[in-house]
Amino acid sequence: MQITRMLGSAAVLIAGLSVSAQAATWDMPTPYPDATFHTKNIAEFAGDVAEATAGGLEIKVHSAGSLFKHPEISKAVRSGQVPAGEFFLSLLANDNPAFGADSLPFLATSYEEAERLWAAQRGVIDGLLDEQGLMALYAVPWPPQGLYTTKEINRVDDLAGLKFRTYNATLEQFANLAGAAPTQVEVPDIPQAFSTGRVEAMITSPSTGVNSKAWDFLTHYTDIQAWIPKNIVVVNKRAFRRLDEATQAAVLEAAAEAEARGWEMSRAETTGQIEVLKENGITVSEPSAELMEGLRAIGAQMLENWKGEAGEAGATLLNTYQQ
Numbered sequence: 001m002q003i004t005r006m007l008g009s010a011a012v013l014i015a016g017l018s019v020s021a022q023a024a025t026w027d028m029p030t031p032y033p034d035a036t037f038h039t040k041n042i043a044e045f046a047g048d049v050a051e052a053t054a055g056g057l058e059i060k061v062h063s064a065g066s067l068f069k070h071p072e073i074s075k076a077v078r079s080g081q082v083p084a085g086e087f088f089l090s091l092l093a094n095d096n097p098a099f100g101a102d103s104l105p106f107l108a109t110s111y112e113e114a115e116r117l118w119a120a121q122r123g124v125i126d127g128l129l130d131e132q133g134l135m136a137l138y139a140v141p142w143p144p145q146g147l148y149t150t151k152e153i154n155r156v157d158d159l160a161g162l163k164f165r166t167y168n169a170t171l172e173q174f175a176n177l178a179g180a181a182p183t184q185v186e187v188p189d190i191p192q193a194f195s196t197g198r199v200e201a202m203i204t205s206p207s208t209g210v211n212s213k214a215w216d217f218l219t220h221y222t223d224i225q226a227w228i229p230k231n232i233v234v235v236n237k238r239a240f241r242r243l244d245e246a247t248q249a250a251v252l253e254a255a256a257e258a259e260a261r262g263w264e265m266s267r268a269e270t271t272g273q274i275e276v277l278k279e280n281g282i283t284v285s286e287p288s289a290e291l292m293e294g295l296r297a298i299g300a301q302m303l304e305n306w307k308g309e310a311g312e313a314g315a316t317l318l319n320t321y322q323q
């Protein structure tokens, strides 16, 4: 009697376990607000995975740094606190400069170049992420980065002393070399940083300018198209291996689709969102030759510094890209 009851409850327990093993929920922190095209793409990715697995894997997106702050996301995935996450790839440049190649000024400024750079970066980065217990699912670029200010900018000297919003160490270096005064500010905090006077200029995409309603606090956009940085979506390798084979395949397939879709969304954003800036009264202009010459000189110096720091992995990456 005793034994039968014990066996009975063990059976119930096992049945319960197998149900919970079939349907998993993944919490996925992301840094940018819901209106951002990257976040919309991730929502579609999550929808595709849920559909392909018939609800077997539900990915719950926590946007705008609501679950983990942006600088903490990669660590949270690495430690297994969350199984997946999105972050700005070049934030990992402190771990290895190869992660920051897409934020080097004027190395890759068209989508064609950005695609070639990602192809060259991918192998190097896969190896580095693997050492951290991570696996890349996909990466999607932001539109080419432009210059937002409260006045016309015709030469690098016009940036001198400006309180400059930055988003990574590479941009901080760029701002310093341009004679500006850098301050790190995450995207959700941009409007407040401008309205309180903490910053008065920034380099970012037309997307982030529009999502932040840049016309509320600045007047000029100079289309310098300086670099095309990427966001990356990663998974914790142990968490991924715990999925059954069919679910793993569904995740990888949805990721490949999200990468292709994301690159298309990014291209469309570039022209579309510059129009929105104009419609809202921002003066959009092409950069002067003098400004570009000055910015390119800063970029050349930064590339030399990067080569010095990036060692063999960097050299491999650059050779592949430049072939």
Ligand code: PCA
Pocket: 088, 142, 143, 167, 186, 187, 203, 204, 205, 206, 207, 208, 229
């Ligand atoms: N938007 C993000 C990263 C690059 C971009 O276009 C930001 O401004 O932080």
